[in-house]
């Protein structure tokens with residue numbers, strides 16, 4: 001049974017994951033190599049907890065869990081039933097973490113990666129007990145989005161998948177077990193198909209970035225939260241899909257490299273909210289306001305989708 005969880009990496013994803021797991025009654029120890037990331041995580045933990053309150057996420061009868069921060073990786077993983085690796089999307093950085101914890105974790109400890117899409121089979125080549133390693137792909141913001149993908153690599157034991165799936169369920173979240181270890185799994189294959197086309201349309205001047213967002217959010221985005229893609233095909237009619245896709249599929253972006261517009265921006269350190277500029281520009285005040293407004297709206301939508309309002 002999973003009771004103690006170590007989170008390695010406290011950037012965009014780590015603090016919200018810590019808050020959500022603790023709310024589920026688990027004992028979380030949170031570690032990052034960068035002291036500034038630990039301080040930032042400490043300061044935003046309370047915000048995530050406030051959002052969980054407004055979502056009505058309660059603790060189990062056994063009581064709320066805890067989050068403890070540490071700057072010592074050995075301390076973080078000591079006694080952990082599960083280690084969730086949450087460091088940047090780079091195999092060599094992730095492999096360094098697996099090597100660092102290999103001799104520190106117990107014989108029963110499971111290791112999960114929150115990778116956005118590196119096949120688990122590739123990651124488990126860097127750990128001595130690959131049967132205990134699994135993909136556990138959260139969606140951002142992790143304290144609000146309930147769906148988590150669970151992915152087995154070639155060497156993952158079925159029991160490891162079952163334990164993580166049951167853990168997710170036991171704290172009121174929604175596990176989706178992906179049946180094949182394909183790059184990007186399912187959520188990001190679908191998201192990146194959409195993002196490739198969206199970036200291409202903006203880059204070619206077909207539409208302005210603000211209008212692209214309006215079109216997608218108030219068109220397919222709003223609809224797809226209620227009617228998933230497979231159900232949408234039936235609602236539109238497969239005959240219509242056949243007619244449109246017969247001419248449209250061939251015209252969609254099929255570029256297999258990163259779009260120049262994205263490269264230009266990342267080369268200039270324009271990463272989005274984390275650097276103050278990306279597709280749009282943000283002042284620190286705007287970032288704070290946006291994050292609050294987005295959390296409020298996501299909470300309200302989720303309550304309605306769950307039939308609670």
Ligand SMILES: NC(=O)C1=CN([C@@H]2O[C@H](COP(=O)(O)OP(=O)(O)OC[C@H]3O[C@@H](n4cnc5c(N)ncnc54)[C@H](O)[C@@H]3O)[C@@H](O)[C@H]2O)C=CC1
Pocket residue numbers: 008009010011012013014031032033034037086087088089090093096097114115116117137138139140
């Ligand atoms: N940003 C997103 O929307 C999502 C990201 N992911 C995935 O989650 C993982 C983490 O992503 P983010 O939180 O966005 O990354 P991030 O870049 O915001 O944070 C990564 C953190 O890892 C720390 N770190 C780097 N090397 C470390 C080490 N050796 N030991 C401990 N900490 C270390 C960094 O100091 C940083 O705080 C990635 O694999 C990413 O693809 C998954 C779902 C959504």
Ligand SMILES: Cc1ncc(C=O)c(C(=O)O)c1O
Pocket residue numbers: 115116117138139140141188
């Ligand atoms: C752009 C982008 N890339 C990866 C992920 C998750 O792995 C997300 C997300 O969860 O929102 C994303 O927006």
